[in-house]
Amino acid sequence: MIExxxxxxxxxxxxxxxxxxxxxLTLLFSIPLGILVAVGRLSKxxxxxxxxxxxxxxxxxxxxxxxIIFIYFGLPIIGITFERFPAALIAFILNYTAxxxxxxxxxxxxxxxxxxxxAKVLGFTSAQTFIRIILPQMIKIVLPSVANEVITLVKxxxxxxxxxxxxxxxxxxxxxxxxxxxVPLVMVGVFYLALTWVLTKxxxxxxxxxxxxx
Amino acid sequence: xxKKSLSKSIILTLIVVLGMFxxxxxxxxxxxxxxxxxxxxxxxxxxxxxxxxxTFAPMGFRDENNEIVGFDVDLANEVFKRIGIxxxxxxxxxxxxxxxxxxxxxxxxxxxYTITDERKAKGxxxxxxxxxxxxxxxxxxxxTINCKADLKGKRVAIQNQSSAVDAVNAEPELVASFAGxxxxxxxxxxxxxxxxxxxxxxxxxxxxxxxxxxxxxxxVEKYKVLEENFGEEEYGIxxxxxxxxxxxxxxxxxxxxxxxxxYEEIYQKWFAE
Amino acid sequence: xxxxxxxLCKSFKGKQVLKNVGFALHCGEILAIIGRxxxxxxxxxxxxxxxxxxxxxxxxxxxxxxxxxxQEEKSVYAKPAEMLQIRKKLGMxxxxxxxxxxxxxxxxxxxxxxHVFGIARPEAEEKANAxxxxxxLQDKTSAYPFELSGGQxxxxxxxxxxxxxxxxxxxxEPTSALDPELREGIAVTIEKLAEQGMGILLxxxxxxxxxxxxxxxxxxxxxxxIEEGSKEEFFDHVENEKIKKFVIG
Numbered sequence: 001m002i003e004x005x006x007x008x009x010x011x012x013x014x015x016x017x018x019x020x021x022x023x024x025l026t027l028l029f030s031i032p033l034g035i036l037v038a039v040g041r042l043s044k045x046x047x048x049x050x051x052x053x054x055x056x057x058x059x060x061x062x063x064x065x066x067x068i069i070f071i072y073f074g075l076p077i078i079g080i081t082f083e084r085f086p087a088a089l090i091a092f093i094l095n096y097t098a099x100x101x102x103x104x105x106x107x108x109x110x111x112x113x114x115x116x117x118x119a120k121v122l123g124f125t126s127a128q129t130f131i132r133i134i135l136p137q138m139i140k141i142v143l144p145s146v147a148n149e150v151i152t153l154v155k156x157x158x159x160x161x162x163x164x165x166x167x168x169x170x171x172x173x174x175x176x177x178x179x180x181x182x183v184p185l186v187m188v189g190v191f192y193l194a195l196t197w198v199l200t201k202x203x204x205x206x207x208x209x210x211x212x213x214x
Numbered sequence: 215x216x217k218k219s220l221s222k223s224i225i226l227t228l229i230v231v232l233g234m235f236x237x238x239x240x241x242x243x244x245x246x247x248x249x250x251x252x253x254x255x256x257x258x259x260x261x262x263x264x265x266x267x268x269t270f271a272p273m274g275f276r277d278e279n280n281e282i283v284g285f286d287v288d289l290a291n292e293v294f295k296r297i298g299i300x301x302x303x304x305x306x307x308x309x310x311x312x313x314x315x316x317x318x319x320x321x322x323x324x325x326x327y328t329i330t331d332e333r334k335a336k337g338x339x340x341x342x343x344x345x346x347x348x349x350x351x352x353x354x355x356x357x358t359i360n361c362k363a364d365l366k367g368k369r370v371a372i373q374n375q376s377s378a379v380d381a382v383n384a385e386p387e388l389v390a391s392f393a394g395x396x397x398x399x400x401x402x403x404x405x406x407x408x409x410x411x412x413x414x415x416x417x418x419x420x421x422x423x424x425x426x427x428x429x430x431x432x433x434v435e436k437y438k439v440l441e442e443n444f445g446e447e448e449y450g451i452x453x454x455x456x457x458x459x460x461x462x463x464x465x466x467x468x469x470x471x472x473x474x475x476x477y478e479e480i481y482q483k484w485f486a487e
Numbered sequence: 488x489x490x491x492x493x494x495l496c497k498s499f500k501g502k503q504v505l506k507n508v509g510f511a512l513h514c515g516e517i518l519a520i521i522g523r524x525x526x527x528x529x530x531x532x533x534x535x536x537x538x539x540x541x542x543x544x545x546x547x548x549x550x551x552x553x554x555x556x557x558q559e560e561k562s563v564y565a566k567p568a569e570m571l572q573i574r575k576k577l578g579m580x581x582x583x584x585x586x587x588x589x590x591x592x593x594x595x596x597x598x599x600x601x602h603v604f605g606i607a608r609p610e611a612e613e614k615a616n617a618x619x620x621x622x623x624l625q626d627k628t629s630a631y632p633f634e635l636s637g638g639q640x641x642x643x644x645x646x647x648x649x650x651x652x653x654x655x656x657x658x659x660e661p662t663s664a665l666d667p668e669l670r671e672g673i674a675v676t677i678e679k680l681a682e683q684g685m686g687i688l689l690x691x692x693x694x695x696x697x698x699x700x701x702x703x704x705x706x707x708x709x710x711x712x713i714e715e716g717s718k719e720e721f722f723d724h725v726e727n728e729k730i731k732k733f734v735i736g
Contacts, residue, residue: 011280073310076317084319118585121536122599122647123574132602136589164306164314166268174276177269177404180431213588214633 001183008175008184015171016191021085022157022167026092027150033093034100039130041105052101059098065159067091072163088160092153099149107142108134140210147203151196168192253297255459261300262460264290265320267308269402272427272484273326274303285423285484286324289344292476296467309375312336315454322460323452326421328377330447339455341464343448344477348422349381351440352429354410359417362442366391371406371415374399378419381444403428411436419444423485488513489654489686490535494556495544497530504530505541506710512655512686517677519701520690523733527710528690532657535688536579540564548573549654575604578648578656578685582663584640586632586647592619593628596647604651611650618646622676638669645676656680658689662696674700694733698722706730 041052059067072087082090111134119129158169166174172188175181256262266274266286274284282303294301301322306314311327314320316337327333328347329340353359359368362385370392372378382397383389389396398415400406403424409415411432418425422443429437453460471477490512497505504527512518520528534541537553543562546553553573554562565573587595596618597611619625622642632640641661648656658677662670670693677700681687691697697704697718704721706714714721714730725731 007278011276011278014280069310073313073317112585114581114583114585115587117538118581118587120538121574121577121579123571123603124599128602132598133587137587140589162307162310164265164304164310166305170269170305171276171280173402173404174269175278177402178271178275178277180404180407180428182408213631 004181004183005187008187011171011175012168012184012187012191015166015168018085018160018165019154019157019168019195022089022092022160022165023153025089026096026153029093030096030100031146033097034104035135037097037101038104038108041101042108056098056102059095060102064091064095064156065162067095068159068162084163084165088163088165092156092160096149096153100146103142103145103149104138106145107138110141111137140213143203143207143210147200147207150199150203154192154195154199253299253459253463256297256299256463259299261302262294262321263302263304263319264322264324265304265306265311265314266323266325267311268303268305269404270308270325271424273423274324285345285480286326288480288483289471289477290322290324292471292480293464293467296470297463311375312338315452318454321453321457322464326423326449327452328380328421328447329450330377330380332380333452337455338452339457339461340450340452341461342468343450344468345423345449346446347449348446349378349419349444350422350425351443352407352410352418352420352425353416353438353440354413355436355438357416357438359440361440362388362444365417367393368416369393369414370397371400371409371418372397373403373406373420374401376403376421377447378421378444381447382419384445407432426485489549490688491545491547492531492535493545495531495534495541495546497527497534497539497541504710505534505544508544508707508710508712510705510712510715512688514654514684514686515681517681517687517689517700517702518705519697519703520688520705520707521692521694521697521733522707523692526707528707529659532579532659532688532690535655536577536657537564537570537573549576551576571603575651576654578645578651578653580641580644580648580656580658580661582659584632584644584664586640586643588632591629591631592624592635592643592646595632595643596650599647600650615646615650618649621679622646637664637666638672641665641673642676645680649680653685655686655688658687660691660693661689662691662693670696670699706733 037052037056040048041056043049068088068091071091072082072084075081075087115133115137116129119133124133157167160167161170168191169188172184175184266282268274268276268282270284272284273286274282277283282305287303290301304320306320308325311320311323312333315323323338326345326347329343334340351359351362351365359365365388370382372382379397379399393416397419398406398409400409403418403420406415406418406420407428410418420428425439429439451464453464468477488511492511493509495505495508496503508527508531510518520531522528530539533539534544535546535548535553541554541562543556544554545556545562551569551573552565553570554564556562564570587598590598593612593615596615597608600606600611600614601608616625616628619628622645624639624642624646627635627639627643632643635643641664645656645658661673661677665673674696677687677689689697689701701718703717704715705712706721706727708729714725714727
C-alpha cells in the first residue's frame, strides 16, 4: 500500500504544479485588478460604472467552466487564439477579478465617509487617501471574504481539465482509471486538504496581524 | 519563512508560465507545396498533435511515471515514425474532442475512437479501421440480467460522449425502458464500473477492449458479460475532413505495419489473453 | 483678521441652506455659531473647509483667497497648490472626530505633516509629543483610537488638527459626544488655544457651552444670520423673540 502511494506521488506533484500555477497566478493578477475594478465601480464616471457592472454581471452570472470553454474554444472563431494554459488562466483571472472586485467594493463602501473628510481637511490627495487611509482599513474588513474566495479558488482550479490541462484532480482520475482503485482519489483529497489547511492558517495569521485595532 | 517560500513559488510559476507562452508559440501549421515525396508536405509541418483522453486505459493513458502509454500510443508512435514526422500527445477533455480537432488545437483524434456516421457528420474523416470492437454489456456476476431485454427497468451506466452511448441510443425503445428512460452517464468508464460495484447501476455498457482491461484489474470473477451486445464496431483514427494528406499517410503506414508484423506485436503486448 | 466670509450662498437640491452669510474671525477670538439643527451652521464650516463648494461668496483665510465671488456665476476656487497652503492654516475637529482607526494616536497626529507636508519624522513626532503633553495625553501616544474614551478621542482630534500650527481652528459640535462633566475640560482647552493666538470657530447648539466659552456669538436661522454680537450683548440683551425662545429653551 505505502509502496503504491509513493509510486503515485510524482504524477500527482506534476498535477499539483498546474493547480498551484493557476492558483497563484490567478491571485497575483486578480487581487490588484479587483481593487481597480472596485475603485472604478465606485467612481463617478457613469460609462465606466456601467461597463464594470456589465462585466461583473457576466462573470458572476455564468459558470466559470463555460468561461474557460468560451475563451479557449470560442475566441479562435473571431481570430483570438490562446494556448491552453494562458486561456485557462485568463478565464480564471477575469472571473476572480469580478468576485474580488465586488468584495473590495463592499469593503470600501463600508468605510465611514468621515474618513475621507478627515483626510481631505488634512490635505491628502485622493490617491494618498486611498492608499494610506482607505486601503488598509478595507483589507481588514474584506479578509474573511477573501479567505473564503481563495479557498474556493483552490478547488475551482480542477476545472482546467476542460482544456486538457493535467491538474491535480485529473492526475488522480488518471491513476484511478489505470489501476481501477479509489486510493489515488483519496490522495488527491488529502492534497487539497493540505493546501486549504495551509491557506486557512495563513489567513488566520494575517487576520491576527490586523486584529490590533477594532 | 512561509512568506519567502510563497514568493519563491510565485516566481517559479511565473517562469514556468512565461516558458509555456514562449514554447506554446512555436507550433506552426503552414503547409508548403507538394513535391515528390508523398509525405513532404506533412514533413514541412514538423509535427502533428494527437489528442487523447489520458484516462483511457488501455488505449491511451498515463503510467506511474506520468508518461503517456497504451496500445494507441504505441501504434501512433510507430505510424508517425514511418511517416517521418514528430507526434505530440496532447491530453484533452474527451467531451471536447471534435471541437479541439475542428479548431486546429489538435490534428488527430486517436484514442479508441469508434467510427460513426454522427462523427463523420461533425467534420471528422476516418482512416481504415485498425481494431475491431464490440459494445459489451457487463453486470455483476450474480446479476439476474441475462440478455438485453432484461435491462428493462434497470440502471445502465455508460461513459459520457463514448461510442457506447451512440450504440445504445441506436435502440431507442430499449433505452426508453431503462430506469429513468435514459442511461446514467459518467466521465470515465472507471466511474461507471465503480457505480456498478456499488450496486447503484445494474449494468455497464462499454467498449470491449476497455471492459477487458477493467475486468482483469478488478477481478474476472466479479463480473458477467452478456452474450448479446450492442453491436460491433471499429476503431479508426480521426482527422479533419480537409486534411487529406495526413489521412492517406496514416492509412499507408498502417498497411505497412500490418504487413511487416509490427501491428501484431503491439496488439499482443496489450491484448494478449 | 484671520478669516473673512462674505456673501456665502449654498443650495442643496433647490433648497437654499445659506443665504448671504458673512462674518469675520480675529486672532485669539472664540466665535460661536449657534442655531437649531438645519439652520445651516454646519454647512458654513464645511464650506470653509472646502468639503462642499459654495455657490456664491468669498472666503479669505489669512489673506489667501479660498474662493471668490463672481456675481452671477459660481465662485472661483483656489488652485490645488494654494488650497494646500490654506489647509495648513485651517484645523478641523469633526463632531465624531474621524480619527484613523488603524493608526496609533501618534501616527494619527504625524500622518499629514510627514506624508503630505514632508516634515521630517523626528520633528513631527516632537511636535506631536508636545501637543499630547499639553492635552494631557502623554501616556496614550501608542494607544489606538478604539482604546480611548470620547473625551480622549476629541483631544487627539484637536492635537491632529493642531499639528500643522493652524491659524484657525474649527470645531463642529464639540460637546455633543461628551459627557456633561467633560465640557469644562474642552472649554479650558479651547481657551488655551485661543490664548496662543488661534482664532476659534465653533458650531454648537449648546447654549450653556457657548455662554461659557465664546467671546462673540452668531445666531443663525434658516440659512441666515439673525443676530451677531459679543457674548454679553447677546445673552443679556436679547431682543429677537425667536432667539429668546432658543436661548431660554
